[in-house]
Amino acid sequence: MKTNSQNIAIVGSGFLGMTVALRLADAGHRVTIFEAAGEIGGLASAWTIGNYTWDRHYHVTLLSDEHTRGLINELGLEDQFRWVETKTGFYSDGELHSMSNSLEFLKFPPLDLISKLRLGYTIFKASRITDWRELEKITVEEWLTRLSGRKTFEKIWRPLLLAKLGESYKHTSAAFIWATIQRMYAARRSGLKKEMFGYVRGGYANVLKRFAEVLNEKGVEVRLNSPVQSVEKLANGTFNVRVIDARRKTDLAEKYRTHRTKYAAFNSAVSVAAGFSGAFLTEPEPTPRRRRSDRVAPPPPEEFDRVILTCPSSKAAEITPQLEGREHLDLANIRYQGIICASVLLRSSLSKFYVTNITDNSPFTGIIEMTALVNKTEFGGNSLVYLPKYVDPDDRLFDASDDSIRETFLAGLEKMYPRFKRRDVLAFRVSKVKRVFPLPVLNYSEDLPPMRTSVDGLYIVNSTHIVNGTLNVNETVALAKRFAGELLDELAAGGAR
Numbered sequence: 001m002k003t004n005s006q007n008i009a010i011v012g013s014g015f016l017g018m019t020v021a022l023r024l025a026d027a028g029h030r031v032t033i034f035e036a037a038g039e040i041g042g043l044a045s046a047w048t049i050g051n052y053t054w055d056r057h058y059h060v061t062l063l064s065d066e067h068t069r070g071l072i073n074e075l076g077l078e079d080q081f082r083w084v085e086t087k088t089g090f091y092s093d094g095e096l097h098s099m100s101n102s103l104e105f106l107k108f109p110p111l112d113l114i115s116k117l118r119l120g121y122t123i124f125k126a127s128r129i130t131d132w133r134e135l136e137k138i139t140v141e142e143w144l145t146r147l148s149g150r151k152t153f154e155k156i157w158r159p160l161l162l163a164k165l166g167e168s169y170k171h172t173s174a175a176f177i178w179a180t181i182q183r184m185y186a187a188r189r190s191g192l193k194k195e196m197f198g199y200v201r202g203g204y205a206n207v208l209k210r211f212a213e214v215l216n217e218k219g220v221e222v223r224l225n226s227p228v229q230s231v232e233k234l235a236n237g238t239f240n241v242r243v244i245d246a247r248r249k250t251d252l253a254e255k256y257r258t259h260r261t262k263y264a265a266f267n268s269a270v271s272v273a274a275g276f277s278g279a280f281l282t283e284p285e286p287t288p289r290r291r292r293s294d295r296v297a298p299p300p301p302e303e304f305d306r307v308i309l310t311c312p313s314s315k316a317a318e319i320t321p322q323l324e325g326r327e328h329l330d331l332a333n334i335r336y337q338g339i340i341c342a343s344v345l346l347r348s349s350l351s352k353f354y355v356t357n358i359t360d361n362s363p364f365t366g367i368i369e370m371t372a373l374v375n376k377t378e379f380g381g382n383s384l385v386y387l388p389k390y391v392d393p394d395d396r397l398f399d400a401s402d403d404s405i406r407e408t409f410l411a412g413l414e415k416m417y418p419r420f421k422r423r424d425v426l427a428f429r430v431s432k433v434k435r436v437f438p439l440p441v442l443n444y445s446e447d448l449p450p451m452r453t454s455v456d457g458l459y460i461v462n463s464t465h466i467v468n469g470t471l472n473v474n475e476t477v478a479l480a481k482r483f484a485g486e487l488l489d490e491l492a493a494g495g496a497r
């Protein structure tokens with residue numbers, strides 16, 4: 001190990017935390033990742049649905065996602081990619097339409113020809129704009145109405161914005177739609193003939209398993225079930241990282257005890273790997289429920305030279321009491337969008353579309369039919385569908401039981417697809433996350449807290465720093481590489497203590 005090797009803690013084992021860990025370990029630093037959950041991967045983690053393991057939230061890679069592909073390549077999984085040309089549907093005025101090519105767009109009944117031309121022009125115009133900063137100063141509603149017209153805004157854009165942003169679209173800048181359209185056009189700009197969608201066989205569970213192995217080979221320690229409670233700088237210049245007491249370990253172990261599935265096997269593989277804690281997941285013992293008095297004592301705080309937080313900003317503010325008041329305020333003020341996302345395993349397909357956009361009223365804000373992309377053999381010939389509903393973190397749906405969400409969502413499917421039958425539902429699971437991505441409000445980038453905080457050696461890096469893009473693994477990996485590069489430069493320039 002190099003003499004100036006630093007002992008670095010990373011909070012969060014999402015793609016951001018793990019990619020930063022990889023780069024720092026490669027440069028010879030000692031890295032420990034603290035993860036609150038019982039598995040790695042964060043938003044891209046996997047879970048079981050019925051007897052199958054797949055992503056908790058739908059994930060697709062674009063052919064133009066160079067950073068994701070680079071990472072997958074580095075993990076040795078490039079040959080496991082499968083690339084597919086997918087179709088897009090639009091559910092509008094009670095009917096399902098295909099919108100997968102220009103001809104279908106021209107035939108699209110809900111809009112007259114002039115409106116279609118204006119819509120097409122808006123998308124073309126957005127694809128040509130290179131300076132997004134100007135777009136941060138204008139609301140997305142004003143910008144889209146100016147280019148597409150009020151009618152098209154109400155008929156198409158407003159439902160699509162509501163689907164992703166809820167009523168908060170009113171405070172969102174035009175940079176949001178620009179970034180979305182730019183991602184759609186990335187393939188064409190890079191010279192690829194058409195956009196293809198891809199996934200790694202076995203889904204993100206496969207990628208994460210390999211990622212865990214590579215991190216382990218490089219000496220990175222990963223502590224599962226370790227929610228960081230506080231990060232405090234000491235007088236000697238190092239940091240104390242304190243984890244909440246280990247009682248939650250028991251709760252998680254109990255949760256997994258009832259789900260002995262393929263994924264539990266994956267957890268085991270990760271857990272037993274040297275450097276990974278959380279081995280209690282490996283062999284769930286049939287012991288009775290622990291009592292409060294069995295509480296495990298909190299582990300003593302650990303000392304590190306530097307700490308990098310990759311959790312959402314409000315959580316970062318909570319665990320870093322030494323930041324300046326202004327920084328706390330800036331972090332706490334970042335508004336997030338949450339999600340309720342149901343995974344539904346079905347005996348048969350709903351449609352041929354990977355994405356179905358919905359402009360009518362519906363309990364969910366879109367339909368992602370994963371098996372229009374992923375080979376059905378991954379699910380024993382069944383279909384996997386995701387029903388996402390993007391909501392404000394304070395939305396009452398977060399308090400609703402999974403059963404009531406199931407009832408409402410399945411009723412929505414019955415209304416949209418007359419052939420859909422409840423008896424075809426083999427499994428239904430609900431994921432709820434309050435902080436998924438920051439809302440790109442007006443002048444977003446101007447008030448953004450920097451990654452380097454006022455406390456020397458403490459960094460906060462998360463999806464809020466994806467300022468000119470949408471939330472996806474490609475942007476996340478790109479951000480991780482940029483940050484790690486800056487930190488390594490800082491250390492090389494003598495920043496090391």
Ligand SMILES: Cc1cc2nc3c(=O)[nH]c(=O)nc-3n(C[C@H](O)[C@H](O)[C@H](O)COP(=O)(O)OP(=O)(O)OC[C@H]3O[C@@H](n4cnc5c(N)ncnc54)[C@H](O)[C@@H]3O)c2cc1C
Nearest residue numbers: 012014015016036042043044057059060227228311472473
């Ligand atoms: C519904 C949905 C669909 C998506 N679809 C796609 C897609 O098709 N393609 C694509 O490329 N991307 C997609 N994404 C985006 C992708 O999942 C994210 O870009 C990526 O996972 C973000 O990684 P991250 O590390 O920044 O954050 P996260 O994954 O959120 O990681 C943060 C981690 O910090 C941990 N943490 C929080 N607080 C603490 C604490 N106090 N102590 C310790 N640990 C803590 C969390 O448990 C979590 O593991 C999708 C996301 C969602 C939600």
